[in-house]
Amino acid sequence: MKNSKRLLAASIAAACSALPVAAFATNGDELIGLGAQARALGGTGTAAFFGSENALTNPALLGKSQGTEFAFGGTVFMPDVKAESNFTGAQASKTSDADMSVIPEVSMSTRINDNLTFGIGMYGTAGMGVDYRGEATDADAGGLIHGYTNLQLMKFAPTLAYNKDNFGFGIAPVIQYGALDINYVTPAGNTGNGVSTDLGTGYNIGMYYDVNSQLTVALAYQSAIGMEYKDQLTVAADGFGIGPNGMQTINSDKLEQPAQIKAGVAYSMNEWMFTVDYKQIKWGSADGYKDFNWEDQDIIALGAKYTGNGYWVGVGFNSSDDPIKVLPNVANPATTYSNQAINMFNNHLFPGIVETHFTFGGGYAIGKNMMLEGAVVLADEVSKSVQTGAISDAFDDGTMNGSVPATATSHKTTHSQTSYTISLRMNF
Secondary structure (H helix, E strand, O other), X not given: OHHHHHHHHHHHHHHHHHOOOOOOOEEEOXXXXXXXXXXXXXXXXXXXXXXXXXXXXXXXXXXXXXXXXXXXXXXXXXXXXXXXXXOOOOOEEEEOOOOOEEEEEEEEEEEOOOOEEEEEEEEEEEEEEEEOOOOOOHHHHOOOOOOEEEEEEEEEEEEEEEEEOOEEEEEEEEEEEEEEEEEEEEOOEEEEEXXXXXXXXXXXXXXXXXXXXXEEEEEEEEXXXXXXXXXXXXXXXXXXXXXXXXXXXXXXXXXXXXXXXXXXXXXEEOOEEEEEEEEEEOHHHOOOOHHHOEOOEEEEEEEEEEEEOOEEEEEEEEEEOOOEXXXXXXXXXXXXXXXXXXXXXXXXXXXXXXXXXXXXXXXXXXXXXXXXXXXXXXXXXXXXXXXXXXXXHHHOOOOOOOOOOOOOOEEEEEEEEEEEEEEEEEEO
């Protein structure tokens, strides 16, 4: 019996790779901004016109474009994530080997006539990767158990924007491609089904209003996009007793990318532009995320940009709350176990917990119709601990001297981020 409990609890830590979270893209699992200018200015772009890269942020702003523009580039994303756990009775720690990924971006816009603009945006918008493989033994790994995950999301959005006088609106139907791979190792062997993929559809809509020549206000909405990754979340959850064949805490492979509500202000004064965005990501009502007790996330972003003769420089700040709720210990042993298992899931391999980002960047004209742009985003280090005593009690084979209190052991994650974006913009 103890051996089966040990296998069950060991599977928990490994199967943490099942949680649909932490794209390490930093507002939960969403990039704070799309494109070099947006990322340099704190992830703003709801009211600030940055060119064709606005297609997925606020499609209405393409109505401010002139002629034809094409931009392409990418972001090199480098998270630094470390897990520490003593739930097995011995301290174990490892820094994730998933410390670099490349996220592509391509956008285009062209004016059809005085009132209509067509655009296309194709961006990697979210993604996740944690790699705790490579420990010598399960005993050495402690609560880490060789877990590996890889979630990738890309959106493709043709856009149509209408503008007249001092206002405009736009709509962009969205096609989203997603891929999720979950693998881990327990004493019973490997768990994983290879990569599961899915296509989902949604839409972005937006509007802007120029109060005067200096001040623009705007609103935008991004719909939720339903996704389902066959035999990923449920299989991993079954490995530790909270899937369809156990407590049924996790009984679906659905992982819906949540809706977003956005409002923004942009104010220009001579060579300066100042931007403020508010965004709410609706994790709390999204299939999958809500099952892992994510809550709606409020985000404030600020940016300042100076434009000179053939160049620009910008800085920004992005602040959000932690969307992951820590479930409490309760009197019911089964509920305590389930709550701690979900908490450890979130904290071990899907820690979307970073809150504060500092950003800066710039652009330089390298020809009459071409500009090279770049941005740097730095996320402050944060740490978060959760209690794991109920898991330790199930794991205990006698080395921890019998019944283990719910608060006796814990799991800690430390997380910081650095990313670099580069883009080449061409106007015709």
